[in-house]
Amino acid sequence: MPNMDMLIKSTILKFASASPHVSIDHVATLLEMKPEILIFKLERMIFTGHIQGKIDKKERIFIGVGASQVPSSQAPSPVLSEPTSQYSEGQTEFVKAKTSETSQEDFIKLNLHLGYLGSHVRLVLKIINKSDFMINEVEVKLEFTKKIEVFRTTPKIEFIKHESGIVARIPAIPSKQNFEVKLYLNPEELGIGRISGQVKYVNYKDYVRLLMIEEMEYNLTVPKILPKEIPQDQIETFNTASNIKKDIRSYGLPDKLNPLTAFNHIIQIIRSKNFMLLTKIAEENRKIAWFFGITEDSGYEILVVGQVLHSKIEFYASSTNEQILSALLTSFSTDLKRRILISSVVRSEKEIYDMFCAECGGILPYFPKTGEFVECIYCNTKNLIR
Numbered sequence: 001m002p003n004m005d006m007l008i009k010s011t012i013l014k015f016a017s018a019s020p021h022v023s024i025d026h027v028a029t030l031l032e033m034k035p036e037i038l039i040f041k042l043e044r045m046i047f048t049g050h051i052q053g054k055i056d057k058k059e060r061i062f063i064g065v066g067a068s069q070v071p072s073s074q075a076p077s078p079v080l081s082e083p084t085s086q087y088s089e090g091q092t093e094f095v096k097a098k099t100s101e102t103s104q105e106d107f108i109k110l111n112l113h114l115g116y117l118g119s120h121v122r123l124v125l126k127i128i129n130k131s132d133f134m135i136n137e138v139e140v141k142l143e144f145t146k147k148i149e150v151f152r153t154t155p156k157i158e159f160i161k162h163e164s165g166i167v168a169r170i171p172a173i174p175s176k177q178n179f180e181v182k183l184y185l186n187p188e189e190l191g192i193g194r195i196s197g198q199v200k201y202v203n204y205k206d207y208v209r210l211l212m213i214e215e216m217e218y219n220l221t222v223p224k225i226l227p228k229e230i231p232q233d234q235i236e237t238f239n240t241a242s243n244i245k246k247d248i249r250s251y252g253l254p255d256k257l258n259p260l261t262a263f264n265h266i267i268q269i270i271r272s273k274n275f276m277l278l279t280k281i282a283e284e285n286r287k288i289a290w291f292f293g294i295t296e297d298s299g300y301e302i303l304v305v306g307q308v309l310h311s312k313i314e315f316y317a318s319s320t321n322e323q324i325l326s327a328l329l330t331s332f333s334t335d336l337k338r339r340i341l342i343s344s345v346v347r348s349e350k351e352i353y354d355m356f357c358a359e360c361g362g363i364l365p366y367f368p369k370t371g372e373f374v375e376c377i378y379c380n381t382k383n384l385i386r
Helices: 003-016 024-031 035-048 232-239 259-271 322-342
Strands: 021-023 053-056 061-064 096-101 108-117 120-129 136-144 148-154 158-162 165-170 178-187 191-202 208-220 225-227 245-252 276-282 286-295 301-309 312-319 373-375 382-384
Touching (some): 003 024, 003 035, 024 061, 035 053, 108 191, 120 191, 148 158, 232 301, 259 286, 259 312, 301 322
Antiparallel strands (some): 120 178, 136 165, 225 286, 301 312
């Protein structure tokens, strides 16, 4: 768990050892955070099993296990760690990479790496200037054969979307220096997708030069899943293994969509992929279901969680294979959007809002009302979702 989570857990358990009812406001004051943020974090920790208990929002108290108000049937042991920003360096190895080198007598090189990161596709583009001169007016053009959204770049660069891709402007690259940018892509279609394009720049003689990006493939084919039961006490062991990858797709709950209807959609979508339903909770303020399965051909085990919480519809998944995560979560997302559109609770797909922070890519804590900002708990950026 992140350090702040460990501090919250230790503080809560310290007070709970003396009394099963712990004041949220008191703990928030001690930890110098907003009570609403503390409640959000505690709900995540309860959901993931890192702490056991229940929150009474009306009385603003945490009720520890063993108190009279705690229901006899508890949620399973840890399922998913809190979804911090999914894009830390060195988190994964690329499963596909390609290198291209050309132009100016081999002084200007382009390195490309394409791979899976959690439920997304990541393209790392590195321009190497080994020449004695600056290159200017650098422009990257990417073409996509499948519907895929560039939702974040590191560092942040300006880009313009067009019908089948993007055009990005990159700062001039001085002599003997490199420029690297990571593009995080959110797939919205299944199957084999292809990325191609070019890098254009002006050299010291004011000649326009091109570095071609040859076609690269990513595969989002959903494997056949076999249902598999897993004992409750083994969920934590599975999910905390060092080689397990986790990710999430999160969408705002449309105003006209009943939370229970949304939850039923989640269950039907995940079960349609043949996952076994382990257990579910359907309370007024939280609705969560846990599933498990294994791929038929390669034997990869997968844990899936669907929930409706804080006016959000969310799919979590964890496995050792990130390509499977990307395909599955893309499949869940496309199925959910199709169901929402068919139900006519929104007028178009543009009214189904992703809950990623525009700055850091972390999941936002709740779905705000129209015109309201929601603050990211990881980078404190205020996001206007709708």
